[in-house]
Structure formats: C-alpha cells, structure tokens
Amino acid sequence: MSFTLAIIGRPNVGKSTLFNRLVGKRLALVDDQPGVTRDRREGEGRLYDLTFKVIDTAGLEEADGGTLEGRMRQQTERALAEADLAVFIVDARAGVTPLDAHFAEVLRRSPTPVILIANKCEGRAAEAGLAEAWRLGMGEPVPFSAEHGLGISDLHDAILERLTVLREDQAVSQAPRVSKGKKAKKEPSTPEHAEDGTEGEEPPSGPLQLAIVGRPNVGKSTLVNRMIGEDRLLTGPEAGITRDAISLDWEFRGVHFRLVDTAGLRRRAKVTDRVERLSAYDTKRAIDYAQVVVLLLDGQEGLHKQDLWIARTVIEEGRALVIGLNKWDALKDSKAAISEVQDRMIRSLPQVKGIPLVPISGLTGRGLDRLMDAVLEVYETWQSRISTARLNRWLSAMLEAHPPPMVSGRRLKIRYVTQVKSRPPTFALWVSRPKELPDSYVRYLENGMREDFDMPAVPIRFLLRKGDNPYA
Template sequence: MGATVAIIGRPNVGKSTLFNRLVGKRLALVDDTPGVTRDRRPGEARLGDLRFTIVDTAGLEDADSASLEGRMRRQTEEAIETADAVLFVIDARAGVTPLDAHFAEVARKTTRPVILLANKAEGRAGESGLFESYSLGLGEPIAVSAEHGEGLADLYDALKPYVDQVDAEEAAAKEEAVTNVDVDEEGELIDAEDPVGTRERPLRVAIVGRPNAGKSTLINKLLGEDRMLTGPEAGITRDSISVDWEWRDRHIKLFDTAGIRRKARVQEKLEKLSVADALRAIKFAEVVVITLDATNSFEKQDLQIIDLVAREGRALVVAINKWDLIEDREAAWKKIRDANERYFNQIRGVQIATLSGMHGQGVDKLMESVFTAYDAWNARVSTAKLNRWLERVTVNHPPPAVAGRRVRLRYLTQPKTRPPHFIAFCSRPEQLPESYTRYLVNSLRQTFNIHGTPIRFSYRKGENPYVARKKR
C-alpha cells in the first residue's frame, strides 16, 4: 500500500461517503450535519486492481487558526502534505460556492496532483454544477455519485498513474487461503498464528473514557506528533481513529475514541453514532485503556465503562491522566487504591498507571501495564495444575451442602483464552451459590497470577449413569 490519496473539500460535500465507498465499509461517520469529520482518518481502499491508502479529512473552512475549525483545517493541510494525490470534492447540486473557489486556489498551489470530483452528480440536478466546476482551474471534473457508486470507472482512470496496481485474482486467492484468522476493528483479516506485536499483527489497544479525559492528548504524546485534534472543548473526537505506532520494537495499533457520556445525556443523533463507534472499537480491541481524569476519577460513568469492558471480555488497564495537576498525590493514590478494592470485583488486580498525557510522564509504565494485561488475557493453565488446585481449594473450603447432599466438583479444564475461560464438571451446578463461584475465581487469580483481565467460569453437569437404568 504505497500510495496515499487525501479527500478534501468544504463541509458536507460527501467526502466521508466517498471514503466509505472506496474502503468498502462504513468506517467513517456520515450525517447530514456539516462538519461531522474532524480528525483525518486513513483506510485501505480498493478500486478495481488499485490498492492505496485513502485519507478522509475535515471540511475546509475559512476560520481563525486558533479556533476549532482552524485546527481542523490544519489537520487537512497535513493530510495534503503527506499525500501522493488529492481528490478535491465539490457538491455538483449546490454548484461552485465561494468557499469552493477559495480552497481551489489553495489546492492549485500544492505540488501534489489534484483530481476534481463533482459529487452528487446523479440525474440532471448536478449538470449545472458539473459545468461550473471547470471555472476552478483544476482540470476536467469527474462526475461521481459516492452514494450510488456512479463514476468510479472514470475515477479509476484518473488515479491509475499515481497508485499501485495488484493482480486482483492473486490477491483474492491469498485471502481465501487464510484459514486461521482474526478480524480487527476495520474488518481486516489478521493471521491468528502471527506473534502479537509484529508489523503483520500489531497489538490492538483502544483508548476510551469520558469526554475531556485527555485521550487524544495522550495518543499525540505517544506518537510524538499532533496527529489527533485536541483542545479545551469537550467531545472533539467523533470517529474512532486508528494509528500505527511502535514502542520498544513492538508494533501497536492505537484507537482514539469519542468520549462516552451517560446514556441519558446522549440525545443527539451524531453523538449516538460517535458513542456506537467507540463501543465498536472496544469490541475489536485486545487491550482497553480507560483514561480517567485524576482531578475527578472513578465517577459512576467510569465504573460503567469498566463494567462494559469486563462484559466484553477485554484486557483492561486504568490510566489516571492529568496526574501532574494533583498536589497531594499520597492521598489521591490512597483513594485510587481504595476504589480498586471496592469497585473492581470483575477484574481483580487491574493494572493502574498514573501519568500526564500533556507532559509524557508515566507513558512507559502505561505501556508496560498494557503488555502485562495482554499476557494475563492470554494466560493458559495446564489441566493437571488446575485439578491439583481444585482438589486443594475444595478441601480447604468445600462446596456447600444442599438438602443434606454436598455438591461435588469433579474436574476442571480451560478450553479458551482471550479471556481465560474455565469449565468445572460437577453434580447439580444449579445449586452452587454465586458466592462460591467468586471464591473459586479469586483463588484462580491469586494462585496463577491472572490479574487485570476478566475470567469466565462456567459449570457443566456430568451425565448420570443411572438414568437409563431408572427408565428401564
């Protein structure tokens, strides 16, 4: 995927719809509201036998550089600087606007090749706008409809000189040959046999939390560049943006997500889409870093997000951000430790890292915690060790007797990891109280050092050898 193509244009001309059309998935949020996209979002595009990286960008607006719109424009300008070709998109139905003309002048000054697209050109309604677009001085426009997939053949011919071609049949054969695969957040196939942390299979880490907890600032500090749009405004991030990063020779795919507020407060359609995108990132991540504001940590919403991660079965790391703003750190740490003991019932021993995303303090400790949590998420215990442990714990604390008969735990095995899943074979499992299951899970964590990850524990009832005899 050598070539990179950026999509630019004023707000609400259909850039994200075109992005989704080229990547073949609904990755970017699409809404009638102008200015939905804020950060630049890359994706792997396919157009016939062309393979390239497509970058969706924020709508170009004429605003002060210190404002949110100005910072969004700077993100778009950086996308243009790193692109091999640029798709300048206008709305054919609206015609050429003064804003189109203003930014067309900017596009003409770039050294990158610019391809002019007149989107929404289906039917006769877009004909006048298509002819008007010649006045922009960007060459012959291509009439397309990103919504309906029209005009892609002409777009193929325009992009062909700038991007790589592959043998489509050979690429399809390679995909069909992959049998042991996993799927990432963007729907791409990953060979499950590749070691995690390599270029072929980076560790997937989602950064989540409430709005304004410093998630994007933290990612920018990790990357060492202003890759994500940040600012004092809450809720800047909307799309879940993935970026590749390398830490100590280990490859990682970071996911920046929108802030997750309480469900009752999420009223607008656009925020609902953003939260759904964040929840999708959690589902496909391997490790989830929940970012808390040190000045206001462990609110009810924080605990609900932690509970969500536990139910999804992801490895969890808690990052206490803005630690540099805390004056009495000893008292604050005691409060965090107490909260850990009180609230983290489903994920005992979770990794907690204090840091400052603004100044980069504690980020190495955070990443060490991420890989520790990932190792626990993949923990596997041999059946022999499990049954020796089971014999010991049932002697020390036998299962309760129900109606004068004691429930017997006969055998324990671990069929799955990611997260660790244990199955106990026993008689009358429905009569075992929840408290005894918690005792077994906590003992498993302590004995085999499985901390910072959910543990699934279920029971299976053995067959009664006397059932057939009773029927006879």
Template sequence: MSFTAAIIGRPNVGKSTLFNRLVGQRLALVDDLPGVTRDRREGKARLGDIEFRVIDTAGLEDVTDQSLAGRMREQTERAIDDADVVLMVIDARAGVTPMDRHFADLLRRRSVPVLLVANKSEGKGGIAGAYESFELGLGDPIAISAEHGEGLSDLFDALVPYAGEPVDAAEGALADAPSAADGEAVEDDPAKPIQLAIVGRPNVGKSTLINRLLGEDRLLTGPEAGITRDSIAIEWAWRGRPIKLIDTAGLRRKSVIEHKLEKLSVADTLRAIRFAELVVLVVDATQMLEKQDLTIARMIEDEGRSIVLAVNKWDLIENKPAALEKLRDRLQISLPQLQGLTCIPVSGATGAGLDKLMKAGLDAHAVWNRRIPTPKLNRWLAEVQERHPPPLVDGRRLRLRYMTQANTRPPTFALFSSKPGELPDSYRRYLVNLMRETFDMPGTPIRVMLRKGANPYADKD
C-alpha cells in the same frame, strides 16, 4: 500501500461517504450535519485491483487562527502534505461555491496533483454542477455518487497512473481480515498489531495522551469537551511491537445524550471496545473515578477485553500517595470483578508514566492470552475443595468434578459439577478470585461456565 490519496473539500460534500466507499466499511461517521469529521482518518482503500492509503479530512474552512476550525484546517493541510494525490470533492447538486473556488486556488499553488471529484452526480440534478466545475481549473471533473457507488470506474482510471503493482485479491482480503471475535480460539501473533482502544469520559485527555505517545500532534486537541467524534485508528509500534491505537469519542451517561450525532459517536466507541484486544480506560485524576468511569469499566469487563487504568493529569495532584490509596480502595469496593486492575498514574501534558502504561498494557494483554494446562487446573481445584468445600445442597455436598480452559481472550473455563445450577454465585466468585491470585491473572475478565455430565476431556489430557 502504492500511494496516498487525501480527500478534501468544504463541509458536507460527501468526503466521509467516499472514504467509506473506498475502504469498503462504514468506518467514518456520516450525517447530514456539516462538520461531522474533525480529525483526519486513514484507511486501506481498494478500487479495482489497486490498493492505496486514503485519508479522510475535516471540511475546509477559511480560518487560520487557533480556534477549533483553525486547528481542523491545520490537520487537513498536513494530510495534503502527506498525500501523493488529492481528491478535491465538490457537491455537484449545489454547484460550485465561492469556498470551492477559494480552495481550488490554494490547491493550484501546491505541487501535489489534484483530481476534481464531483460527488452527488446521480440523476439529472448533478449534471449542471459537474459541468460548472470546469471553471475551477483543476482538470476534467470525475462525476460520481459515493452513496450509490456510481462513477467509481472513472475514478479508478484517474488513479491508475499513481498506483504501483496491482494487489492480489486473496492477499488483500487476508490483510484486511478483522481480528477474531470473543469466543474464538486465537493465539497471540507478535507480528500482528494489537488493537488498543483509548476510552473514557469526555475531556479526560485521551487524544492528548495519544499525541504524546506518538510524539506528534496527530489528533485534534483543545480545551473544548467532545472534540473527538469518531474512532480514529493509527498504526504505531512500541519497542518493536506493532500497535493499532484507536482514539475514541468520550462516553457520557445515556440520560444526557440528546443529539443523533453523539449517539452515533457513542455507538462507534462501543464498537471500538468490542473489537479491541486491549482497552486503556483514561480517568481524570482531579475527578477521581466518577460513576461514569465505573460504568465504562464494567462495560469493558462485560465485553471481555483486557484493561488497564490510566490516571491522567497526575501532574496536577499534590498529595499523590493519598490519592493513589483512595483510588485503590474505590476500585476494590466498586469493581470487585476486576480485582487487581493495574492503575498507572500518567500525564499526557508531560509524558510522565507512559512507558509504564504501555508495559502494563502489554502485560495485561499477555494475561488475556494465557492458557493454563488442564492437569495444573485440576490439581488446584482439588486443593481448593479440600480447603474450602462447596456448600451443601439438600443435605448433600456439591461435587466439582473437573475443570479445563475452554478458551482465551478472555480466559474462559468449563467447570463440570454434579449440580451446576445449584452452585452459588458467591462460590463461583470465590473460585475466580482465588484463580487470579494463584495463576497471577490480575485485572483481566475471567469467565467460568458451569457444565454437567461426563468429562468430555478425559481422554485428551
């Protein structure tokens, strides 16, 4: 990145809309309700032939105490400290407000350069507000419409002095390419960051856990439930392995979700799960494995992501061996499709267990990428049928002819049978569970696709 730009301003002036426009994706939640953004979000922005890091921030409030608004302001001030240039956004249609004047005064006292951006300037309604913003003393306003993409060439001209060498378009496109979707054959690249999503119910300590991993108060935390509203991605590394940590909003039951903003937050979390490679499901040790925890776990399994269970707030449990035994029993009964799921007791407050959690996560990710040789699979299949043959159908024994691994991420196998439609689900589950045990694949989703016909792989192995 050639430089860092922080987008600041009072609530509801279009900061997140501008952020989305600059990064070229709808990463930040946008709504008419003021104060949607709470944590600072970073992204790779591109404007013309310059590439830079951009930080979206919460709306500036004139609060300095330790309330939620005060803690949000602290996060914004840290973003200003990290920035090479600040984009102060005002609402041109609303004109200059007393709060705009207040924060313009604060910015003038800082050494960081400031560009004044008059958003919502499309049409005649924003002209008066754009001219009025000259009184803020931050230089000539840059009139734009983040929603419609107007005025970005003027913003580009203002940012050019802060940029280094221009970025090659093809190189930038390759760097921003998304990770492969489920079903594509992709090998694990140790140099590429692992997409690690932290998910769970509200107030189980997801953001606190990430702050402890990072060693800084990067994310907004507090006793209030539901502080995190949108998924925040943070570049990190653990023992030399690049990790992209993704903090997500808490998932509640559908029946209790009423507001549009929470629906948007849930959709953002589900998207994070869908594109993650590894998911850490955080549960509250004092409210062990509630129904919603199991629902989220099944959702992760349905998406085919590698998964580890983090039992947070373990420092509050008195009888730890009994609690762990109870947890394992519950998992065996309620999540048989994730047999052998790794459970790591942790404490976001003290940092206990976090190294074990990350090691278990990377081990689960390695299993998720594992490929089993076809000859080894078929020797195993022959032994299984000798020991426990498939059931009879119309008086004839089903034949399992051949098996091969069609894909990884998650491990996916093609099983060729004489009558695939007649094979009972119970026998398929038996094969999957035995495969986990034989090939050491605990807790990862495994897909077995039944096929009929000649063996198309006969000449390939």
C-alpha cells in the same frame, strides 16, 4: 506501486461517504450535519485492481489558526502534504460555492496532483453543478455518487491516468546520471528486504489492539499524541473534540501496537445529539475489537460514576483493563488522589481485582513507560494458558478447603476443570448439577484462581457443564 490518496473538500460534500466506499466498511461517521469529521482517518482502500492508503479529512473552512476549525484545516493540509494524489470533492447539487473556488485555487498551487469529483450527481438536479465545476480550472470533473457508487469506473480511470504520469515523473527523477565514456555500475541483485535481514523470517503476528477510552476532555488525544511523538490528533480546551475512533500504528520496545483514540463517553441520559450517539457507538465498537483498554481518568476529578460504567463495559466484553490517572503533574495531594481512586475501585469493581492504576501526564509524558509496562503485563496475563493437570491439582485443594454446598440434602460434586480458551482466560467446569451451583461459590473459585495463578486485572470466565451419566 502503492500510493496515498487524500480526500479533500468543504464540509458536507460526501468525503466520509466516499472514504467508506473505498475502504469497503462503515468506518467514518456519516451524517447530514456538516462538520462531523474532525480528525483525519486512514484506511486501506481498494478500487478494482488498485490498493492504496486513503485519508479522510475534515472539511476545509476559512478560520483563524487558533480556533477548532483552524486546527482542523491544519490537519487537512498535513494530509495533503503526505498524499501522492488528492481527490477534491464538490457538491454538484449545491453548485460551486465561493469556498470551493477559494480552495480550488489553493489546491492548484499544491504540488500534489488533484482529481476533481462532482459528487451527488444522481438525477438531473446535478447537471448544472457538474457543468459549473469546469470553471474551477482543475480539468474535467468526474461525475460521481458516493452514496450509490455511480462513477466508480471513471474515478478508477482518472486515478490510473494520474498514477501513470506520477510513475513517469519518478522514473525520470530517479534515473541514474552516467557521464560520457563511463558505464554505470550494475548493482548486485538482492531479494526484497534482504538488507534488513528479514528474508526467510516468519511474518510478525498482528498488532496489539490498544484502545484509549474515558469521559470527554480527560486528555485521551493528548496522550496518544505524546505516545506517537507528533500532533496527529486534534486537541484543545473544548470538550468532545474527538468524534471518530481513530486508529494509528505505533511501535513501543519492538511491540507493534494499533492505538485507537476514541470519543469521550457521557451518561446516556445526557446524550441527545445524533452525532454523539454515533460517536458513542464507534467507541463501543473500538472496545469490542480491543485487546487491552486504557481507561483514562482526570486526576483532578477522581473516579466518576461514568468511569465505573465504562470499566464494567470493558470487563463484560472480556478485555484487559489498565487505568491511567492523567494530569498527574497538576495534582496537589497525589497520594490522597491515588488512595481515593483505589478504595473506590475495590468497592465498585470487586469482580476484577488488581487493576493497575498508573499516574501519568499526557502533556509531559511522565509515567508513560510505567503505563506501557502495565499494558504489556496485563496483555500477557489476558492471553495466558494453564495446563489441565495444574488446574485439577488446584481444584482438589480448593474443594478440600471449602467443599461445594449441599442442595436438597445432596452435596454438589465438581469433577473436572480445563481451560477451553484464552483472551480472556475461560475455563470449563464439570458439575453434577450446574444450575444448582451458587454464584458465590463460582466467585470463590474465581478469586482463588486469580490469587493462586497470579491473574490480576483480567476477567475470568467459568462455563458450567454437566457430564454424561454413564448409568442413564
């Protein structure tokens, strides 16, 4: 039986630390500063023989619904409504606070079963807080240490106990009602998933990893919410709301995507806060694992120096790049804005030509189809392969048009080319003296390949190799 487990509690009680322990990775940002987590993050948890979806939530706080804290609380309440079980964490060292008592009363009225955990129970300092947790009226607290993994077996037993009760309740509610004197019809046995016609089909390939990056407050989370059709991510006028890189599953025209909303990237000189540095590292990791990256610009502000740095980072990592010009509906002179961004890209990013620039509005969804068309197109180019025969015919024509230069009175010879990998397209080039081949000639070959094989918007890599000398 698969189930969903939500982790609930006030700020800085160890929710993200427990989340990281259950998923077995350092996915959620962890810091001593309270309120680091804002969006709810999902992952695949494992606890001995149990596998489940686990949701890390923002800290519960009393706040007005219009404030950032109030919107964070609404996200937590949605996670609780979606979950089959919830874990309510209190800090045993700090003891039970009035905020803990208030939200414990809210959770007792919730239909979702709740397990009480007294975290940070390593050492004697937590004994008083563990005893105090009993007065929350949520049963026996599980002594635990998310940092050191103490109490894992007790948490497993508590979850298993709640699951047993949950299964029994579901069995009773789903049992068929049979009137007296009539026998219930026996349904014909069908293999799992046979009703949707997927039996015997090959399992689908992995999802297309699509990361949305950009400077703070350009509308990344608003765009992702519009894509998936729900207010899944926190948005608002405040800059820098998103801190974690949040991944979401999404399907568009039959293609399975894993969308990653990232924190805004500012210039390194302006980043002084430790949490912001962790957020920047999380965004960099999202770029590393992405296949296509959408760099979102604020159409009213144009292309900044920081945007160019982000674009270069994406290209250096070998990822396909699409640029979205957001807040399109608010522009007065749209043609001038597009022309200005395109001119700046040609001057500043000569190493990758033909990057798609798509005007969109994340708020209204205008241009979203064109954006996804560009994403799918560059993805196909990014994983394309070219036969060795075609490559060497092309190489002969390129060498005939412009032969390699002469070095020390001898002309360099390029004998052979083949594609060694895709994603991004990477080619091995056999050269008589690889170290002597100028970068300008490699760029000539790269530009020719990009034009002749129609490969815009993706980085192309050449590996220079030297063949064995048969006379040596």
